[in-house]
Amino acid sequence: xxxxxxxxxTFKETxxxxxxxxxQLLHRAGFIQKSGAGLYNYxxxxxxxxxxxxxxxxxxLSKVGxxxxxxxxATPSELWKESNRWDELGALMIQFKDxxxxxLCLSPTNEEAVVDYFRKVAKSYKQLPVCLxxxxxxxxxxxxxxxxxxxxxxxxxxxxxxFHIDRDCLDKTYELLYQAYSRIFERMGLAxxxxxxxxxxxxxxxxxxxxxxxxxxxxxxxxxxCKQEAWAANSEMAQTKRVDIVYNKxxxxxxxxxTGQHHTIQDISKLLNVKExxxxxxxxxxxxxxxxxxYLMACCIGDDEINIAKCMKHSGISQLEFADExxxxxxxxxxxxxxxxxxxxxxxxxxVDLHVDNEAGFVVGVNKEGFHVKNMILNxxxxxxTQADIRVSRxxxxxxxxxDIELCRGIEVGHIFQLGDKYTKALxxxxxxxxxxxxxxxxxxxxxxxxxxxxxxxxxxxxxxGIVWPESLSPFQVVILPLKSKDDDIAKAGQxxxxxxxxxxxxxIIDDRMxxxxxxxxxxxxxxxxxxxxxxxxxKNKEEVEYRSRQSGKKESLRLAEWIPFLKExxxxx
RNA sequence: CGGGGUGUAGCGCAGCCUGGUUAGCGCACCAGUUUUGGGAACUGGGGGUCGUUGGUUCAAAUCCAAUCACCCCGACCA
Numbered sequence: 287x288x289x290x291x292x293x294x295x296t297f298k299e300t301x302x303x304x305x306x307x308x309x310q311l312l313h314r315a316g317f318i319q320k321s322g323a324g325l326y327n328y329x330x331x332x333x334x335x336x337x338x339x340x341x342x343x344x345x346x347l348s349k350v351g352x353x354x355x356x357x358x359x360a361t362p363s364e365l366w367k368e369s370n371r372w373d374e375l376g377a378l379m380i381q382f383k384d385x386x387x388x389x390l391c392l393s394p395t396n397e398e399a400v401v402d403y404f405r406k407v408a409k410s411y412k413q414l415p416v417c418l419x420x421x422x423x424x425x426x427x428x429x430x431x432x433x434x435x436x437x438x439x440x441x442x443x444x445x446x447x448x449f450h451i452d453r454d455c456l457d458k459t460y461e462l463l464y465q466a467y468s469r470i471f472e473r474m475g476l477a478x479x480x481x482x483x484x485x486x487x488x489x490x491x492x493x494x495x496x497x498x499x500x501x502x503x504x505x506x507x508x509x510x511x512c513k514q515e516a517w518a519a520n521s522e523m524a525q526t527k528r529v530d531i532v533y534n535k536x537x538x539x540x541x542x543x544x545t546g547q548h549h550t551i552q553d554i555s556k557l558l559n560v561k562e563x564x565x566x567x568x569x570x571x572x573x574x575x576x577x578x579x580x581y582l583m584a585c586c587i588g589d590d591e592i593n594i595a596k597c598m599k600h601s602g603i604s605q606l607e608f609a610d611e612x613x614x615x616x617x618x619x620x621x622x623x624x625x626x627x628x629x630x631x632x633x634x635x636x637x638v639d640l641h642v643d644n645e646a647g648f649v650v651g652v653n654k655e656g657f658h659v660k661n662m663i664l665n666x667x668x669x670x671x672t673q674a675d676i677r678v679s680r681x682x683x684x685x686x687x688x689x690d691i692e693l694c695r696g697i698e699v700g701h702i703f704q705l706g707d708k709y710t711k712a713l714x715x716x717x718x719x720x721x722x723x724x725x726x727x728x729x730x731x732x733x734x735x736x737x738x739x740x741x742x743x744x745x746x747x748x749x750x751x752g753i754v755w756p757e758s759l760s761p762f763q764v765v766i767l768p769l770k771s772k773d774d775d776i777a778k779a780g781q782x783x784x785x786x787x788x789x790x791x792x793x794x795i796i797d798d799r800m801x802x803x804x805x806x807x808x809x810x811x812x813x814x815x816x817x818x819x820x821x822x823x824x825x826k827n828k829e830e831v832e833y834r835s836r837q838s839g840k841k842e843s844l845r846l847a848e849w850i851p852f853l854k855e856x857x858x859x860x
Numbered sequence: 861c862g863g864g865g866u867g868u869a870g871c872g873c874a875g876c877c878u879g880g881u882u883a884g885c886g887c888a889c890c891a892g893u894u895u896u897g898g899g900a901a902c903u904g905g906g907g908g909u910c911g912u913u914g915g916u917u918c919a920a921a922u923c924c925a926a927u928c929a930c931c932c933c934g935a936c937c938a
Contacts, residue, residue: 323929430932620938803898
């Protein structure tokens, strides 16, 4: 490829709305353009990177028996209604009507569609196991798209789905996919970590699931990592322990106390001279259960925080969020003095964190302006409640085995789940087993965000001069930079080397523009091609050209004729 | 969804407060000359319904209103 024919614009300046390095560089180097909030156009260079990434994915999935299919991007509402997700996924799913007034959506994920495909073909256990995958565009109407391709609304995803006759078979495929994912990310040049995760809206709670994370400060997920145990988990589900609480063991009766305008845990703690960890923080959450509005009262230690993702998991209520003033009013609650005492558990479920000792006394609001109680004891005073891990982990916590932990941030580039029979059951996709009995196959589901993975590569490998592509993803392996554009000897040498590379099957681009040397250097660095060949002064003087590695900056000089063998050697592991 | 901010050339911005020539700067783009080892210099040029709509005014990029778009922050007082 000749640079002059590439139809690419690079920029010296960073677009004002790009927050993170990968977004800035992908834009500056001419790989992506924004077309709207969370919507991006890909340039020819970006398409080459995407092709390289998807080839790696296809190869590795084929190795473990994956079969590529393509499901329609718009899906009819009927399918989603069969699994009840038409309403459950809420505003995340962009829904619309066609000219005949039929409801459709742009697929945010494809469990229903793939099960529909599956059930039209599968009749017998003899057809299993099977693993179907596709690489196509998904649309999720995210609350807040950001960070360029990291959280776009329209994005390319590889999603795979496997079907099994029994748990054992599912486990085996899950393991195969786990290994395939590790190889895929390794080949993309990513340092990746498998992390225990929460299935969220996609799977039944308790299902086995791992996320693959690239550690980066710009990551949107918080991870809890224990190096000693080689254990890592998403903070949405990581259970850890506090070791600093002294409980107020007491059998004294509950005592009503006047607290006036004191509302925060901090104020109450000071006023009554009680430790914050001996107060109970109570929040009211609102969500949906079986399409009906449902309320949840969540309690934790006063200086802890409620983790909403964990609350959703343990309560079975989806789309949980903090209730607003009008919700509080409607239910007869008062802001600032919330508490579980005397709450009708038929109306509001009560979920209490495990760190709240059920025999210790706590200070808590009593839903009456100006009053709290002392010595509220869970076992005695709150007859109907559930206890579960619903707090946010802190860096000062220890693992369940008592070892030190670290909190760090990660970019989720892949996610694998065991879905169980949730979708096959919902969509009545059964096959006959050996005994001629109909059974619902177990499913696994495996996703990779293609654009996000590519962004993560940029995020992880870029330096102050621009992108540094690994050979496996780079649009071109070699960039030839003939300096002094008007010098015939140099131009000829460049052209000759360019043709020679092509003859030898080396992927190459030549910067044939009539621009100053600095421009060519800066652009080559910015665009991140791994191998640079510079033809300039040294060629005029000594008939030598110069090699420079983008990644290490290491330079070498060799005679022109020696370059092809050198490059072949350098690229042979690719 | 709530709060804040920004919309002026492809990109980055000034001008607006205090209304008044032909709306400006840098980068990018086009032509020419000179340059050529880390984003060259000079000369000449093209490109704008100042987000949109409405209002105030002799006069609006500038003041007012509405609206749209984009960005950032936010659920910890429950």
